[in-house]
Amino acid sequence: MEFSRDIKIAPSILAADFAALGQEVRDVEDNGADWIHVDVMDGHFVPNISLGPAICAAIRPHIKTVMDVHLMISPADQYLEAFAKAGADVLTVHAEAGPHLHRSLQYIRDLGPKVGVALNPATPADVLEHVIDEIDLVCVMTVNPGFGGQSFLPMMDKVRRLCEMIGDRPVHIEIDGGVTPETAPLVAAAGADVLVAGSAVYKGADAAEYGRLIKEIRSAAERET
Ligand code: DX5
Ligand code: ZN
Numbered sequence: 429m430e431f432s433r434d435i436k437i438a439p440s441i442l443a444a445d446f447a448a449l450g451q452e453v454r455d456v457e458d459n460g461a462d463w464i465h466v467d468v469m470d471g472h473f474v475p476n477i478s479l480g481p482a483i484c485a486a487i488r489p490h491i492k493t494v495m496d497v498h499l500m501i502s503p504a505d506q507y508l509e510a511f512a513k514a515g516a517d518v519l520t521v522h523a524e525a526g527p528h529l530h531r532s533l534q535y536i537r538d539l540g541p542k543v544g545v546a547l548n549p550a551t552p553a554d555v556l557e558h559v560i561d562e563i564d565l566v567c568v569m570t571v572n573p574g575f576g577g578q579s580f581l582p583m584m585d586k587v588r589r590l591c592e593m594i595g596d597r598p599v600h601i602e603i604d605g606g607v608t609p610e611t612a613p614l615v616a617a618a619g620a621d622v623l624v625a626g627s628a629v630y631k632g633a634d635a636a637e638y639g640r641l642i643k644e645i646r647s648a649a650e651r652e653t
Pocket of ligand 1: 607
């Protein structure tokens with residue numbers, strides 16, 4: 429995984445057909461997806477249950493790009509090894525998921541994946557002040573986590589603040605929730621480079637339509653960078 433600030437579109441398989449995940453992953457990758465975003469929900473940290481390490485391991489051979497695993501689970505530490513072994517390229521924990529964020533980040537670093545931290549809408553950028561050198565990605569939630577298909581909450585101030593904090597460090601800024609061709613330019617202009625899109629991609633009727641929808645989001649974002 430080479431670092432770049434180019435816009436990357438990461439379809440979230442939360443909105444895909446769970447009975448055909450391998451095909452759903454190939455269909456978006458063959459049609460322009462840069463990363464595959466995998467949403468893990470535990471019914472405790474968030475009010476929904478999605479999938480776990482076994483499904484991650486099962487879809488891993490179908491992913492040629494980057495498996496970007498977003499853990500919406502608490503506690504997270506005891507499961508990090510399982511997700512690393514399942515083949516996560518990026519492993520993201522929530523800053524709100526436990527009292528010892530620094531320890532969780534170091535643990536991910538030791539396990540091997542790139543290290544991500546997600547921030548709920550109510551959590552300020554400043555919680556990352558003392559861990560900014562430990563991370564490879566910040567995921568700015570633009571919905572309250574738990575469900576796909578919710579409307580976008582504007583967090584452009586937070587993205588701009590993160591850009592200042594990050595400076596020239598190789599840290600991605602990812603946007604997760606409510607990304608569409610209308611909202612993508614707003615966050616791209618503020619400095620985000622990874623755009624997660626669930627329903628806005630998988631609402632397509634077939635693979636060709638996934639490709640058109642990915643392209644629309646990318647062009648809208650690139651107009652602002
Ligand atoms: C929200 C998840 C998101 C979600 C995005 O809890 O982390 O990744 O699936 O879905 P859309 O793009 O439909 O808002
Ligand atoms: Zn997510």
